[in-house]
Amino acid sequence: MSRMLVWLRSDLRLADNPLFHFSTPPESLLCVFVLDDAWLDPLPGLEASRIGSARLRFLWESLIALRGELLKRGSDLLVRIGSPVEAVAELAEAHDIDEVRVRADAGWEEWQASVQLAERLGSQVNLTCHQSGTLLDEASLPMAVEDIPPSFSAFRRKVERRWVIPDAVPAPVTLPSWPANAPRGFPPLGKICSSAAVWAPDERGGFAFSGGEAAGWARLDHYLWESGAVARYKQTRNGLVGTDFSTRFSPWLAHGCLSARQVLEEVRAWEARHGANESSYWVIFELLWRDYFHWAARQEGASLFGERELPAPSEGFRAWCDGRTGVPFVDAAMCELSATGWLSNRARQNAASYLVRDLGGDWRLGAAWFEHCLIDYDVASNWGNWRYVAGVGRDTRPRALDVHDQAERYDPDGAYAALWLVPSLCVHREVP
Numbered sequence: 001m002s003r004m005l006v007w008l009r010s011d012l013r014l015a016d017n018p019l020f021h022f023s024t025p026p027e028s029l030l031c032v033f034v035l036d037d038a039w040l041d042p043l044p045g046l047e048a049s050r051i052g053s054a055r056l057r058f059l060w061e062s063l064i065a066l067r068g069e070l071l072k073r074g075s076d077l078l079v080r081i082g083s084p085v086e087a088v089a090e091l092a093e094a095h096d097i098d099e100v101r102v103r104a105d106a107g108w109e110e111w112q113a114s115v116q117l118a119e120r121l122g123s124q125v126n127l128t129c130h131q132s133g134t135l136l137d138e139a140s141l142p143m144a145v146e147d148i149p150p151s152f153s154a155f156r157r158k159v160e161r162r163w164v165i166p167d168a169v170p171a172p173v174t175l176p177s178w179p180a181n182a183p184r185g186f187p188p189l190g191k192i193c194s195s196a197a198v199w200a201p202d203e204r205g206g207f208a209f210s211g212g213e214a215a216g217w218a219r220l221d222h223y224l225w226e227s228g229a230v231a232r233y234k235q236t237r238n239g240l241v242g243t244d245f246s247t248r249f250s251p252w253l254a255h256g257c258l259s260a261r262q263v264l265e266e267v268r269a270w271e272a273r274h275g276a277n278e279s280s281y282w283v284i285f286e287l288l289w290r291d292y293f294h295w296a297a298r299q300e301g302a303s304l305f306g307e308r309e310l311p312a313p314s315e316g317f318r319a320w321c322d323g324r325t326g327v328p329f330v331d332a333a334m335c336e337l338s339a340t341g342w343l344s345n346r347a348r349q350n351a352a353s354y355l356v357r358d359l360g361g362d363w364r365l366g367a368a369w370f371e372h373c374l375i376d377y378d379v380a381s382n383w384g385n386w387r388y389v390a391g392v393g394r395d396t397r398p399r400a401l402d403v404h405d406q407a408e409r410y411d412p413d414g415a416y417a418a419l420w421l422v423p424s425l426c427v428h429r430e431v432p
């Protein structure tokens with residue numbers, strides 16, 4: 001019998017989470033999440049922390065929800081703030097832990113943290129890394145990680161030729177008991193970041209994301225079963241105004257409140273009832289994009305973030321962040337991003353392309369600003385998409401968009417620009 005510590009990161013769910021599945025249950029289980037305090041520091045020159053209020057609030061909601069589910073099963077959750085490696089190592093030592101489990105994340109920093117933790121724990125404690133959250137795992141990936149092709153199309157063709165996605169696993173019914181004398185609970189959000197505690201999305205977006213597994217399933221139920229919007233996804237996915245033109249699953253997927261396999265299985269169940277169509281296929285196609293960026297991020301390691309030193313932000317870059325470029329389509333997108341923490345894929349592509357191609361801005365500054373703002377920030381999808389738009393790294397084909405043509409095509413009556421261009425509400429800078 002062992003004493004186990006589960007170190008949670010972007011995998012805040014009980015179902016389909018290998019960290020909570022045991023062939024032999026341990027004697028005790030300590031579940032820990034550590035908010036890296038470095039995420040709260042302003043980035044040099046950017047006047048913005050790595051995690052903004054919108055994401056921090058969603059994260060806290062997800063943690064609160066997860067704690068509820070853990071308590072129902074006889075366990076609990078401890079949340080700390082500080083250096084994750086140090087905090088986990090100290091807890092492991094204090095509670096005589098013999099196994100630490102963590103998700104094998106795609107991000108380079110997360111990988112480095114696991115390596116540092118292994119060194120810090122030494123040979124007395126077994127650190128095991130478990131891959132989860134993506135459709136594919138290393139066994140079902142039809143190529144070695146080193147051989148992930150440069151283009152998405154080549155990746156997709158190979159995957160679809162040998163389509164073997166493991167089943168999602170149900171949540172455990174009970175969990176091992178909490179270790180004697182181990183601390184529990186977490187600090188109030190208001191003490192960490194007062195603006196996150198009171199953060200609310202601008203009502204013009206018409207949608208409020210709330211964190212947690214149950215909220216993620218509620219959105220899944222709505223999009224598939226209640227509204228049936230999935231049946232029209234292929235036609236609506238480039239929308240800009242409204243709540244059901246795309247799935248909006250991204251924040252729950254990014255925090256791990258939902259896994260991609262759970263979404264896939266639900267789409268398959270919908271297809272079994274209503275018949276598959278090109279829209280239901282296209283949702284799965286988009287999930288494959290997510291897998292592609294996750295597996296590509298593992299292959300790229302630290303180079304995902306670019307090699308050169310980050311330049312100081314220019315006035316043009318600041319105007320872009322604040323929605324003051326003078327191009328209504330782009331400015332509306334940047335206002336929506338700041339005011340809601342979310343942006344449609346069409347608007348993300350245009351905002352990114354405009355910064356890189358029209359303003360000659362550094363894509364890494366744009367990616368860092370998105371990292372700060374987005375509720376659904378995910379290291380592989382964000383930095384991978386930015387590299388893709390900028391045409392750097394693995395796929396260097398030019399991807400410049402003419403934002404004026406795009407505005408004419410996707411916002412012909414200017415309704416999107418009109419919705420978000422109310423100047424007094426646009427400038428939204430926060431310094432934690």
Ligand SMILES: Cc1cc2nc3c(=O)[nH]c(=O)nc-3n(C[C@H](O)[C@H](O)[C@H](O)COP(=O)(O)OP(=O)(O)OC[C@H]3O[C@@H](n4cnc5c(N)ncnc54)[C@H](O)[C@@H]3O)c2cc1C
Pocket residue numbers: 237246247248249250251253254283286287289290291293343344345346348349352370374376377378379381382383385386389
């Ligand atoms: C510059 C830029 C930065 C981005 N940063 C992020 C990010 O940090 N986090 C993130 O989840 N997505 C990111 N994306 C991808 C995409 O824009 C969002 O996943 C999508 O807009 C989320 O809305 P949705 O859930 O309604 O997506 P849907 O259109 O409904 O798609 C369903 C799901 O498929 C996945 N998906 C769709 N498109 C992509 C894509 N291009 N790359 C990866 N996954 C995709 C997402 O998980 C999404 O939830 C970025 C795209 C760009 C161009």
